[in-house]
Amino acid sequence: MKFGGTSMAGTERIRRVANIVRKQAAGGNEVAVVVSAMAGETDRLVNFCREANALYDPAEYDVVVSSGEQVTSGLLALTLQSLGNKARSWMGWQLPIHTIEAHAKARVSTIENDNLVSAMETGEIAVIPGFQGVSNENRISTMGRGGSDTSAVAVAAAVGADRCDIYTDVDGVYTTDPRIVAKARKLKAVTYEEMLELASVGAKVLQTRSVGLAMKAGVRIQVLSSFVDDNATPADDHPGTMIVSEEEMNELVERGEMERQHVTGIAHDKNEAKVTLTRVPDTPGSVAHIFEPLAAAGINVDMIIQNVGRDKGETDVTFTVPLADLARAQVLLDDKAEDIGFNRVITDSKVAKISVVGVGMKSHAGVASTMFSALADRGINIQAITTSEIKVSVLIDEDETELAVRILHTAYGLDADDEAA
Numbered sequence: 173m174k175f176g177g178t179s180m181a182g183t184e185r186i187r188r189v190a191n192i193v194r195k196q197a198a199g200g201n202e203v204a205v206v207v208s209a210m211a212g213e214t215d216r217l218v219n220f221c222r223e224a225n226a227l228y229d230p231a232e233y234d235v236v237v238s239s240g241e242q243v244t245s246g247l248l249a250l251t252l253q254s255l256g257n258k259a260r261s262w263m264g265w266q267l268p269i270h271t272i273e274a275h276a277k278a279r280v281s282t283i284e285n286d287n288l289v290s291a292m293e294t295g296e297i298a299v300i301p302g303f304q305g306v307s308n309e310n311r312i313s314t315m316g317r318g319g320s321d322t323s324a325v326a327v328a329a330a331v332g333a334d335r336c337d338i339y340t341d342v343d344g345v346y347t348t349d350p351r352i353v354a355k356a357r358k359l360k361a362v363t364y365e366e367m368l369e370l371a372s373v374g375a376k377v378l379q380t381r382s383v384g385l386a387m388k389a390g391v392r393i394q395v396l397s398s399f400v401d402d403n404a405t406p407a408d409d410h411p412g413t414m415i416v417s418e419e420e421m422n423e424l425v426e427r428g429e430m431e432r433q434h435v436t437g438i439a440h441d442k443n444e445a446k447v448t449l450t451r452v453p454d455t456p457g458s459v460a461h462i463f464e465p466l467a468a469a470g471i472n473v474d475m476i477i478q479n480v481g482r483d484k485g486e487t488d489v490t491f492t493v494p495l496a497d498l499a500r501a502q503v504l505l506d507d508k509a510e511d512i513g514f515n516r517v518i519t520d521s522k523v524a525k526i527s528v529v530g531v532g533m534k535s536h537a538g539v540a541s542t543m544f545s546a547l548a549d550r551g552i553n554i555q556a557i558t559t560s561e562i563k564v565s566v567l568i569d570e571d572e573t574e575l576a577v578r579i580l581h582t583a584y585g586l587d588a589d590d591e592a593a
Contacts, residue, residue, distance in 0.1 A: 173203060174302065174324035177211035178341045179398035180244045183251075189398060190251040192339070193297060195406065197257060202292040204331060206302045206324040207248055209240025214317070230275035234304075234314045237276075238264070241301030241320070249299045259297040262288065264312065269305035269326070271313045278305060278313040280322065280385075283330035292331065300327060321382035329389035336386070336393050337412075338378065343397035344413035345370070345377050347586040348438040352577050355587040359436065360429070361414040363421050363531050366436045369563045373439045373527035383415065392416055418531060434532035434539055435584040440573050441525045444474070445498040446555065449505065451486040451515035461512045462489060465504045471497045474525070475556040475567055489514075490556060492567060495521055523555065524573040527565040528580060539584075540564045546583035552576055 173196065175189050189207075197203050209217075217237045221228045245261040252259035267288055271278035288298055302320025307313040315322055321338060328336035343358065345367070350356040362370070364387035371380040377395055386393050396412025416424075424430040452458050459478065466473055471493055479488040493501045498521060505517055533539045543564055547554060552575070556567035568576055581587060 173337045173339065174206040174320060175208065175339045175398055176320065176341065177208040177213070179339055180207055180209070180248070181211040183247070185398075186244070186247050186251055189339075190248060190255055190257075192398060192400075193248075193252060194255050194257055197295070197297055199406070202295075202331075204288065204292060204298040204300060204327055204333070205248065206300045206320055206327055207241060207244045208302050208320040209244055213240040213243075231307075231311050234275045234312050238301065238304040238312050238314050241303055245299045245301040249297075252297055252299070257297055258295055259299060260291070261299045261301070263301060264304035265306040265310075267300070269323070271305035271307055271315070275307070275311075275313055277316045278307065279315065279381075280305060280326040283326060285330040288327075289331055315381075318379040319381075321379040322385055325382045325386045325389070325391050325393065328391045329385070333391070336391050338393055338395050339398035340377065340395065341397065341399065342377060342395070343411070344395050345375070345415075345437070347436070348577055348581050349440070352440075352574050353581045353587070356581065357586065357588040359413050361416055361421055361424055362436060363418045364415060365418065365562055366529055366531055367415050369527070369529045369560065370437055370439050373441055373525060373529070373563065373565055375437070375439045378415070386415065387417075390417070392420075421531070432532060433530060433584075433586070434536045435528050435530040435586065436532075437529050438577050438580050438584075438586070439527045439529065440577050441527075442570055442573060443495045444492045444523055444525045444567065445495045446490060446492050446520040446523050446567065447498070447501060447505070448488060448490040448518040448520075449512070449514040449516075450488050450518065452489050453513045454485045454487040458512065459489065461508065462505070462514075463491075465508050466493070466501060469500065469504055471501050471504075475558045475565070477556050492523070492525070492556065522570040523567050524570045524576075525565050525567055526573065526576045526580065527563055528584065529563045531562050533562050533564075542583055543580060546579050547576060550575065550579055552579075 193205055221233050221236050249259045249261045270282045272281045273279050302323040303314050305313050324336055345359050345362050346356040348356045367383045371378050393415035394412045425432045473491050475492045477490040552568055552572050554566045558565045
């Protein structure tokens with residue numbers, strides 16, 4: 173079981189979490205719980221690091237920011253004990269959770285589970301701080317913002333859990349953002365591949381790395397809400413959304429428990445920026461000269477368009493980068509202007525990426541044309557396109573984001589009927 177920052181924000185909410193955990197243990201389950209820091213606490217700790225030293229040592233940064241989860245894990249263990257349960261906290265270095273790569277963005281390599289499993293077998297509830305582990309140098313390490321989801325999936329894999337329940341401030345995965353489309357429907361199940369795509373193109377329900385790890389390790393995830401009253405349906409009755417393999421999804425469809433949709437969901441992301449380089453030499457290697465310095469600086473490039481060549485052996489190249497990296501990307505490109513040979517850089521931060529996702533696309537033609545026609549009918553201009561086997565994404569003007577999401581949600585038949593809505 174994993175609980176996020178909003179679920180752990182204060183002693184009253186921690187007591188509610190303790191009651192949810194207690195019910196699972198009372199049902200005969202061996203339970204491990206991974207917790208995030210209280211909402212806003214990690215931001216506060218990050219600011220302390222910046223104030224102490226703007227060029228902070230990442231290893232000491234990890235010591236500071238990991239303390240938020242240490243507090244909530246201890247508090248939850250204490251609260252569970254007050255309710256009559258056996259419980260104890262386990263720090264990342266006590267299990268230990270071994271990590272590799274750099275501080276502040278570490279990756280789990282192995283988890284030593286013998287002591288943890290032995291304690292759980294005695295009926296003791298294990299409470300584990302999310303987002304933290306121990307490096308090869310025996311220093312505290314953290315897995316980057318949102319890393320508690322990854323911690324939970326890693327622990328679930330290590331103990332061979334039947335399921336990993338991710339409790340959050342939403343009650344499942346929806347066909348799109350319910351704040352934009354009132355008729356968005358909660359999905360009973362989504363495949364790993366679909367959730368990976370949805371998470372990568374703007375859906376904020378789960379961290380992308382956690383879904384990738386779950387797919388690799390075969391961990392079944394359930395997304396559900398921790399904001400429930402005492403009479404709510406138990407988690408074992410699956411009130412949330414299950415993230416499962418395509419094989420399990422096919423079984424659900426065959427049993428009549430799920431309908432097979434060509435499109436599973438619509439996601440949007442306003443954290444994109446468009447960059448256009450004009451009059452780039454239309455010669456071999458020119459494009460490599462553009463993207464090599466961006467890659468070296470760790471700036472991810474998403475959509476790429478190379479326009480039809482001009483008469484003078486020149487072309488325009490357009491691509492997108494994360495909005496937060498736009499200023500850095502522009503400086504890098506200006507520095508390399510002579511090497512690349514372009515005329516000027518044109519940027520646009522007022523764009524949004526709209527994506528349709530669904531494994532049904534693999535066997536069904538016409539998904540992309542439906543998207544393009546629906547947007548054209550409402551006068552929405554497409555600035556760039558990118559595709560994968562189960563996703564089509566387009567770049568549009570940011571002001572048309574909500575309208576585009578609503579249009580596409582209806583175009584693909586995803587709207588709930590009036591009774592369900």
